[in-house]
Amino acid sequence: MRRLFFASVVLVALTLALLTGCTDRAVQPAQDKLVVITTLFPQYDFVREIAGDRVDVRLLLPPGMEPHAYEPSPRDIVDIRGADLLIFTAHVMEPWVTRIVSTVAGSSLRVVESGAGVTFLADDHYDEEHDDDDDDDDRDHGHSHGEADPHIWLDPLNAVIMVDNIAKALSSADPDYAETYYARAEAYNIKLQQLHETIAAALAPLTNRTILYAGHFSFGYFAHRYGLHHISPYAGFAPDAEPTPQRIAELIQRVSESGSNTIFYAELVDPRVARVISEQTGAEMVLLHGIHNVSKDELNSGATYLELMKANLDRLVEGLRIK
Ligand SMILES: [Zn+2]
Numbered sequence: 025m026r027r028l029f030f031a032s033v034v035l036v037a038l039t040l041a042l043l044t045g046c047t048d049r050a051v052q053p054a055q056d057k058l059v060v061i062t063t064l065f066p067q068y069d070f071v072r073e074i075a076g077d078r079v080d081v082r083l084l085l086p087p088g089m090e091p092h093a094y095e096p097s098p099r100d101i102v103d104i105r106g107a108d109l110l111i112f113t114a115h116v117m118e119p120w121v122t123r124i125v126s127t128v129a130g131s132s133l134r135v136v137e138s139g140a141g142v143t144f145l146a147d148d149h150y151d152e153e154h155d156d157d158d159d160d161d162d163r164d165h166g167h168s169h170g171e172a173d174p175h176i177w178l179d180p181l182n183a184v185i186m187v188d189n190i191a192k193a194l195s196s197a198d199p200d201y202a203e204t205y206y207a208r209a210e211a212y213n214i215k216l217q218q219l220h221e222t223i224a225a226a227l228a229p230l231t232n233r234t235i236l237y238a239g240h241f242s243f244g245y246f247a248h249r250y251g252l253h254h255i256s257p258y259a260g261f262a263p264d265a266e267p268t269p270q271r272i273a274e275l276i277q278r279v280s281e282s283g284s285n286t287i288f289y290a291e292l293v294d295p296r297v298a299r300v301i302s303e304q305t306g307a308e309m310v311l312l313h314g315i316h317n318v319s320k321d322e323l324n325s326g327a328t329y330l331e332l333m334k335a336n337l338d339r340l341v342e343g344l345r346i347k
Contacts, residue, residue: 058198059107063118064091065318066177067111067138069329070187073212074205075194082107087320090292092240092262095120105131108197111190114139117174136193138186144172145244147261173261177315179245180220180333184213219330223337224250232284232344235312236275238298239263239290242314263293272297279305286343288312292319310343312336 058079062068068083075081084100085091096104104110105128112118114137125135176182191209195202227233227250234253235243240263247254257267257275279287279301287307289298291314298309313332322332 058109058194060109060111060194061104061107063110063112063121064177064316066183066315066329067113067186067190070138070183070190070212071111071194074187074191074209075201076208078198078201078204079194083317083323085317087318087323088292089317090263091117091316092264094118096124101127104128105133107133109134109136109193111136111138111193113137113186114142114144114172114174114176116144116172134193134197136189138189139176139182140189142176142182142185144176145248147171147173147241171261173241173244175242175261175314175316176245177329178243178333179249180216180223181249182245183329184216187213187216215330219333220249223333226337226341227252230341230344232282232346234278234282235288235340235344236279236282236286237288237290237312238275238295238301239288239293239312239314242290242316243312257297263290267297272300276301276304279307283346284344285347286310288339288343290314292317308343310339312339312343 058075060071060075060079060081061084062071062081063084065083065085068081071079071081082103084096084104085094101124104124110121110128110133112121112135115122117139121135128135177186187209191205194205198205233251234255235247237243237254237256239256240258241254241256241261243252243254244261246252255275255278257271259265259267259271275287275297279285285305285307287298287301287305288310289295289312291311295309301307302309313336315329315332318327318332
């Protein structure tokens, strides 16, 4: 069904391109600037940090859109075809990128997987590491083992790898500025390294190390890096199926027993599950931002990956504290 939809999207996009007579016209690049389209907010922010005003960077997802169910519109396809670079996370996060490659053949577009070289973790890894329930039953999770977790950017050391990949791609597309791109990337990577050290130092002394999260399972890499546990009632790595009442009941019990009186919730989706849990337990609802995308307000107020991660850290330290 999705494939059919996609085929028609491509057809419409190509028709639109023929009608306008020129695919490149849709993007209207600023003079001499590379047009860089990024899928998710982290890559968008990393390109801004590495390239500054040297490139025309655009965020493909409209602000506020939850990204897991995203499919490119005909207009998006036309824009992508007219860009110089498309920077995405990984095939497991944006599977549609694989499908558009044939439709952009013949254009000068370079497709860049910013997560190349990152060590991907799969759900069975988390199950072994995190599930300390006696009655653990993997069938409850509703997904097949071995599915890779796409949320690599929430580990700042993975972000370093993404920044390196982006700097390399920009330098290759715009060699005259290669030195600048590499220098800025290096400076930004020092900030990411400092962020990592700040997070590690702040979380190390905590005795309560379990993030009770009412959103989908997105903090796996973060939890893995900093030795935390992470419990979500959702079945997979996307908010595409509502959690079962049994999983919500289990989470309510965990919140009641936790001593921290906090339920974390995700950005950009209605926090219904967190609200139910909060009503049942009296727990405080606290945002833990998965930084897939940002809201319009966040974008307009100049939100950055570093700031969002630091805000997450502050909320975690307070939210995990035993009260
Ligand atoms: Zn996600």
